[in-house]
Amino acid sequence: MGTFYTIIISDYKQRTRSYAFLVTLAISLYFAHSFVPAADAKYTTVRIGNYIGVQNAAWIGYVTAMMTSVFLSMTGFYLTNSGIKKDVDTGVGEIVATTPISNLNYLLAKAWSNFLVLLSITACVFVMGIALFFIRSGGYPFEVVQFILPYLVITVPTIFFIAALAVTGEVFLYRYAILMNIGYFFFFCAMGTLDAGGAGVLDLFGNTPVATAMQETVLHHYHDANTALSMGFNFGGKKAIHSFIFEGVHWTAASVLSRALWIGLGLLLIFISSKFFHRFNIRQKIKAKKKSKFPKIIPQAVILKDIKLSELPPVTSAYGIFPFIKTELLMLFRKGPRWLWLINLGGMIALAFAPLTVAHQIILPILWFLQVGRWSDLATKEKTNRIHYFTYASYRPLTRLLPAQIMAGIILSLVLASPLLVRYLVAMQFLPLVSIVMGGGFIVLFAVALGILSGGKKLFEILFFMFTYANVELVPFTDYFGGINHNVNYLVLIAGLIAFLAFVSFMLRRLEISRV
Amino acid sequence: MKLSIQNISKRFNKEKYGLKDYSLTIENGILGLLGPNGAGKSTLMKIIATISRPTTGSVELDGHNILQDPDYIRKMLGYLPQDFGVYANLNAYEFLEYIAAMKGVGGPNLRKRVEALLEGVNLIESAKSPIGTYSGGMKQRIGIAQALLNDPKVLIFDEPTVGLDPEERMRFRNLISDLAQNSIIILSSHIVSDIETIADEVAIMQGGMLITKGTQAEVIKQVDGRVFESVLESTALPDFKTKHLVVNTSRQKDKVLVRYISIEPVNGSVPAPASLEDAYLFLTHKSN
Known part of the structure; x- marks a missing residue:
C-alpha cells in the first residue's frame, strides 16, 4: 500500500508542479469567484424559475459545489487526459513496463493522481466558497456542514468518475487523441442534456437531488408553477428575480448511493481498461503515404557515397515565410x-x-x-x-x-x-x-x-x-x-x-x- | 574568421554557474571541447549558437557583437544540439527544406544540396519515409545534415557522434574535416578518441571554467613523462587507486595491468606514451 501511495503522490507532484497547472488553477478560481453572483451582478448561475436563494451557507455551499461539479466535468477531462501519454513521451513508460506493477495498479494510480489534481482545484474552490460567504456577509449563520456535504456528495463522485474516464480514454484511444477530445465534447453535451432533464441515477453532475430540494422549497413558499432549474451563466431577466431561503438537501441513503455508483463505475472502467492496457508495448504510428513501401525498420544502405561539402551546389538566401x-x-x-x-x-x-x-x-x-x-x-x-x-x-x-x-x-x-x-x-x-x-x-x-x-x-x-x-x-x-x-x-x-x-x-x- | 569570447559568465541562480569568467578565441579549424558532465560545454555552445544569453561578457564574430546582433551569426551558423527532436510525420526532404527555410536558404539548388547531404549522411534510401520511423542513429544523421544546409561558416556540434556506429563516425569526421579550412568548427564529445582524431585544438573545461586550451600536442605535453603502466595483484588494486590516478585497468588472469599517472612511479612500472585521454583525466582530476 505504501508503494502504491508513493506512486500516486509522485505522479501528482510532477503534474501539479507545472506552469500549466497553475494557470488552469488561476482560471478555475476566477470562474469559481463568479459561481455565486453578487447581488448587483447582471447574471445568474443557478436559478429555479424566477427565484434565486439568499446568500446563506446552504445556497453558497450547494451552488458552488454544483457549479464545480459541472465546471470540472467540462475541463477536468482535458486537464488530466495525458498522464499515460507523458509516460510514453518521456520513455518512463518503458521503465514502468519492466517493473512488477500490475496494469490495474498502474492505471488506478493514474486515476487517483488525476483525482487528486481535480480535488486540489475543488479544495481551492471550496475555500473560496467559504470566503465568499463571509465577504458577502448576509448576516446568516455559518454552517460548515452546508459546505462540506455538497462537495462530498455532489462534486467528489463526479470528479472521481472524470479522473477514471480520462485514464480509460487514454487506454482505448491512445492513438487518437483528437478523437478522444472531440468524443468527450459530445459526451459532456449528452450528460448536460440528461442533467437538465432530471436524469436520476444517470445524473453525472449530481445536481438532480439539489434541484429537487430547491424546487420543493420554492413551490412550498411561493406556489409558483415555474420551477425549472436553470444552470450556467444566464444574462438578462434578472430584474424579475425573487429570492428564497434554501436550507440544504436532506440526503437519503438512496441518493447518496446513486452518487457513490459513479465512483463504482469509475473503478469498473479502470478494471476493464487494465485488461486492454498496452503496457507501453506500442510503436508510434506514423502516417506514411504508401505504408507497404516502407518496412518498419529501414535497412541501412550498403553502398556509401562520400561527398565533399565544399563542392556542393551553392545555396542562395531566401528569407520569405x-x-x-x-x-x-x-x-x-x-x-x-x-x-x-x-x-x-x-x-x-x-x-x-x-x-x-x-x-x-x-x-x-x-x-x-x-x-x-x-x-x-x-x-x-x-x-x-x-x-x-x-x-x-x-x-x-x-x-x-x-x-x-x-x-x-x-x-x-x-x-x-x-x-x-x-x-x-x-x-x-x-x-x-x-x-x-x-x-x-x-x-x-x-x-x-x-x-x-x-x-x-x-x-x-x-x-x-x-x-x-x-x-x-x-x-x-x-x-x-x-x-x-x-x-x-x-x-x-x-x-x-x-x-x-x-x-x-x-x-x-x-x-x-x-x-x- | 575569428570568434572571440570574452569573460562570459552564465549564472543560473545565486550559487550555480554554468560558465564562470570564461574567455576563448577560436579561429578557422576544428576545436574539440572536452569536459565531464556539467562542465559547461553545452552552455557555451548554446551561447555561441545565440540560443542562450550569458549573464555577463561578450561574444564577437569578426568584430561583430553577436549578443546584440544574433542574426549576424545565424545566417552562417550550423548547429547540432545535444538533445534535439524531429517532426515525426515529415520525411527527410520536407524536414530539411523546413529547416532550410528557417535558415533563410532557398533557390534552385536547394533540392540538389539536400539530396547531396542526404547522400553524405547515408539517408538517401530512406529519405521519403517519415522521420518518425527512423532509428536513433538515423535521426542523429538528419541532425548533422540540417547543420550543413546553409554552407555554414560557424559549425557547432554538441555530442555529434552519439548513436552513430563506428563507420558512421568515420564518415562524419571525413565530412566535416573538408570544411575546416574555411570555417570555425566546435564540437564536444565524451568520446576522447573522436576529438583526438579530428580536432586541431582541444579545450578542456570543468566547473564552467576553461582549464586548458591548445593543440593536442600542447595539451598532451602537460602529462608527458607521468604516465606509467604496472602489473598488480588484483587485491592490491583498491589500495593503489587511493594513492594514484588510475586511468585504465585491464584484467590479466589473476593480475591486473594498470595505467596510471603519477610524479613518483611505483617500483616495476614502465613509462607509457601519453595520450589525450590521459591528459584529460589528469587535468580534470587535478582541477578537482
Missing part, C-alpha cells in the same frame, strides 16, 4: 487520423446547405472545435518535439516562423469556413463574413497565445471546449465569430482582442527565445 507556411499547412493537414477529414468535409457540406443561422451559430463552432488538436500545439510543437533549438537559432525566428504558424492556422480556419463565407458573399452580407474571418484569426491567435503562455496545449483545449459549449448554448459573450452579435462595435471589440493576442504572442515568444 512562404516555405514555412507551406510546411506548417502540411503538418496541420497530416495531424490526426485521415478519416477526420471526412468529418471535416461533412461539416463543410453542412455549412453549405444548412439554414444560414444554424450553419453560423452551431455548425461552424463545432467544425472549428474539431480542429482543436491541430491548433492547440501550433506554436508549442517546437518545444514538445524539441525542435526549438533549431528554431530559436534560426534567422529572425520571431518575425518569420511565428507569423507563418499563425497564418497557416488562419488559412485552415478559413478553408473550413469557406462554404459559409461564399454564402454570405453571394448574399452580399459582409458583416457576418468579416466576423467569421476575424473569428478564425481570433481562435488561432488565442491558441498561439495560450500555448506560449502555458507552455502546453491543455489550457487552450480546455478553454476552447468551454467556448464551443457556450457557443452551442448561444452564450453571447463567448461568440467570437459573430454567430449572435452582428454589429460594428462587436467587430471592433474582436479586432482589439486579436491585436491584443497578437501582441501578447509576440512578446511572450520573444521572452521565450531569450530565456532558453
Whole structure:
C-alpha cells in the first residue's frame, strides 16, 4: 500500500508542479469567484424559475459545489487526459513496463493522481466558497456542514468518475487523441442534456437531488408553477428575480448511493481498461503515404557515397515565410487520423446547405472545435518535439516562423469556413463574413497565445471546449465569430482582442527565445 | 574568421554557474571541447549558437557583437544540439527544406544540396519515409545534415557522434574535416578518441571554467613523462587507486595491468606514451 501511495503522490507532484497547472488553477478560481453572483451582478448561475436563494451557507455551499461539479466535468477531462501519454513521451513508460506493477495498479494510480489534481482545484474552490460567504456577509449563520456535504456528495463522485474516464480514454484511444477530445465534447453535451432533464441515477453532475430540494422549497413558499432549474451563466431577466431561503438537501441513503455508483463505475472502467492496457508495448504510428513501401525498420544502405561539402551546389538566401507556411499547412493537414477529414468535409457540406443561422451559430463552432488538436500545439510543437533549438537559432525566428504558424492556422480556419463565407458573399452580407474571418484569426491567435503562455496545449483545449459549449448554448459573450452579435462595435471589440493576442504572442515568444 | 569570447559568465541562480569568467578565441579549424558532465560545454555552445544569453561578457564574430546582433551569426551558423527532436510525420526532404527555410536558404539548388547531404549522411534510401520511423542513429544523421544546409561558416556540434556506429563516425569526421579550412568548427564529445582524431585544438573545461586550451600536442605535453603502466595483484588494486590516478585497468588472469599517472612511479612500472585521454583525466582530476 505504501508503494502504491508513493506512486500516486509522485505522479501528482510532477503534474501539479507545472506552469500549466497553475494557470488552469488561476482560471478555475476566477470562474469559481463568479459561481455565486453578487447581488448587483447582471447574471445568474443557478436559478429555479424566477427565484434565486439568499446568500446563506446552504445556497453558497450547494451552488458552488454544483457549479464545480459541472465546471470540472467540462475541463477536468482535458486537464488530466495525458498522464499515460507523458509516460510514453518521456520513455518512463518503458521503465514502468519492466517493473512488477500490475496494469490495474498502474492505471488506478493514474486515476487517483488525476483525482487528486481535480480535488486540489475543488479544495481551492471550496475555500473560496467559504470566503465568499463571509465577504458577502448576509448576516446568516455559518454552517460548515452546508459546505462540506455538497462537495462530498455532489462534486467528489463526479470528479472521481472524470479522473477514471480520462485514464480509460487514454487506454482505448491512445492513438487518437483528437478523437478522444472531440468524443468527450459530445459526451459532456449528452450528460448536460440528461442533467437538465432530471436524469436520476444517470445524473453525472449530481445536481438532480439539489434541484429537487430547491424546487420543493420554492413551490412550498411561493406556489409558483415555474420551477425549472436553470444552470450556467444566464444574462438578462434578472430584474424579475425573487429570492428564497434554501436550507440544504436532506440526503437519503438512496441518493447518496446513486452518487457513490459513479465512483463504482469509475473503478469498473479502470478494471476493464487494465485488461486492454498496452503496457507501453506500442510503436508510434506514423502516417506514411504508401505504408507497404516502407518496412518498419529501414535497412541501412550498403553502398556509401562520400561527398565533399565544399563542392556542393551553392545555396542562395531566401528569407520569405512562404516555405514555412507551406510546411506548417502540411503538418496541420497530416495531424490526426485521415478519416477526420471526412468529418471535416461533412461539416463543410453542412455549412453549405444548412439554414444560414444554424450553419453560423452551431455548425461552424463545432467544425472549428474539431480542429482543436491541430491548433492547440501550433506554436508549442517546437518545444514538445524539441525542435526549438533549431528554431530559436534560426534567422529572425520571431518575425518569420511565428507569423507563418499563425497564418497557416488562419488559412485552415478559413478553408473550413469557406462554404459559409461564399454564402454570405453571394448574399452580399459582409458583416457576418468579416466576423467569421476575424473569428478564425481570433481562435488561432488565442491558441498561439495560450500555448506560449502555458507552455502546453491543455489550457487552450480546455478553454476552447468551454467556448464551443457556450457557443452551442448561444452564450453571447463567448461568440467570437459573430454567430449572435452582428454589429460594428462587436467587430471592433474582436479586432482589439486579436491585436491584443497578437501582441501578447509576440512578446511572450520573444521572452521565450531569450530565456532558453 | 575569428570568434572571440570574452569573460562570459552564465549564472543560473545565486550559487550555480554554468560558465564562470570564461574567455576563448577560436579561429578557422576544428576545436574539440572536452569536459565531464556539467562542465559547461553545452552552455557555451548554446551561447555561441545565440540560443542562450550569458549573464555577463561578450561574444564577437569578426568584430561583430553577436549578443546584440544574433542574426549576424545565424545566417552562417550550423548547429547540432545535444538533445534535439524531429517532426515525426515529415520525411527527410520536407524536414530539411523546413529547416532550410528557417535558415533563410532557398533557390534552385536547394533540392540538389539536400539530396547531396542526404547522400553524405547515408539517408538517401530512406529519405521519403517519415522521420518518425527512423532509428536513433538515423535521426542523429538528419541532425548533422540540417547543420550543413546553409554552407555554414560557424559549425557547432554538441555530442555529434552519439548513436552513430563506428563507420558512421568515420564518415562524419571525413565530412566535416573538408570544411575546416574555411570555417570555425566546435564540437564536444565524451568520446576522447573522436576529438583526438579530428580536432586541431582541444579545450578542456570543468566547473564552467576553461582549464586548458591548445593543440593536442600542447595539451598532451602537460602529462608527458607521468604516465606509467604496472602489473598488480588484483587485491592490491583498491589500495593503489587511493594513492594514484588510475586511468585504465585491464584484467590479466589473476593480475591486473594498470595505467596510471603519477610524479613518483611505483617500483616495476614502465613509462607509457601519453595520450589525450590521459591528459584529460589528469587535468580534470587535478582541477578537482
